[in-house]
Amino acid sequence: xxxxxxxxxxxxxxxxxxxxxxxxxxxxxxFQFCCMHKGKFWFCTxxxxxxxxxxxxxxxxxxxxxxxxxxxxxLSGRVVFQHDPEVEKMSANHPIIKGLHxxxxxxxxxxxxxxxxxxxxxxxxxxxxxxxxx
Numbered sequence: 786x787x788x789x790x791x792x793x794x795x796x797x798x799x800x801x802x803x804x805x806x807x808x809x810x811x812x813x814x815x816f817q818f819c820c821m822h823k824g825k826f827w828f829c830t831x832x833x834x835x836x837x838x839x840x841x842x843x844x845x846x847x848x849x850x851x852x853x854x855x856x857x858x859x860l861s862g863r864v865v866f867q868h869d870p871e872v873e874k875m876s877a878n879h880p881i882i883k884g885l886h887x888x889x890x891x892x893x894x895x896x897x898x899x900x901x902x903x904x905x906x907x908x909x910x911x912x913x914x915x916x917x918x919x
Contacts, residue, residue, distance in 0.1 A: 786904075786917040786919075787824075787917070787919060789906065789915070789917075790826075790858065790860070790904040790906070790917060790919065791821050793850070793852070793856075793858045793906065794818045794821075794826070794850065794858065794860070795818075796852065797850045797851065797852050797858075798817050798818040798819075798850070799815065799816075799817050799818075799850065800815075800816060800817075800818070800848055800849050800850030800851070800858075801813050801814065801815060801816060801848070801849050801850075802814060802815075802816035802828070802836070802846055802847070802848050803846060803847045803848075803849070804836060804839045804840060804843070804846050805839065805842075805843040805845070806835075806839055807835075807838060807839055807842055812835075812836070812839060814836065816828065816830075816848060818848065818850070819872065819875065819876045819896075820872060820875045820876070822869065822871060822872050822875065822898075825898035825899065825900075825902075826860060826862075826898060826899050826902060826919070827869075827872050827875075827876075827896060827897070827898045828848070828896075828897055828898070828899075829872075829876045829894055829895060829896045829897070830894075830895045830897075831893040831894060831895055832893045832894070832895045833893050834895075837895045840864045840866075840897070841866075844863045844864040844865070845861070845862075845863055845864075846861065846862070846863075846864055846899070847859055847860065847861040848860045848861070848899075854908070855908060855909055856906065856907070856908040857906075857907060857908070858904060858905070858906050859904070859905045859907075860899065860902060860903070860904045860905075861899070861902065861903050862899030862900055862901050862902035862903065862919075863899065863900045863901050864897045864898075864899065864900075865897060865898055865899075865900045866895060866896065866897045867896060867897065867898065868896060869896060872896050873894060873896060876894070876896065902918075902919040903916065903917065903918055903919065904916070904917045904919055905917075
């Protein structure tokens, strides 16, 4: 189960992250899966972005990505911000992160993983969605 989710995220890391805005309204923006580390699904942003503050106030989010066959993955959970040097090194290789900073150091990097994560893989075939508690 974890392998199926991980394969989908690795093949299609760019998706959309839904949060609850500080105004209480739904927000959705492009986001990219970072990596799997110690059994957790990691993402990152900067501590200067509105999304960072939104997740501080309401940590429940959902990430959604799709493939060219119109299969999609919804990954939801509770955001836990945590600095992890190994994840920071992994995230430094992402072009988006490289473009945010002029140096190798990323002092504003907001690393987070999803706790109490649930993954749902589905498509338009009519079969039941595959739901995984991760």
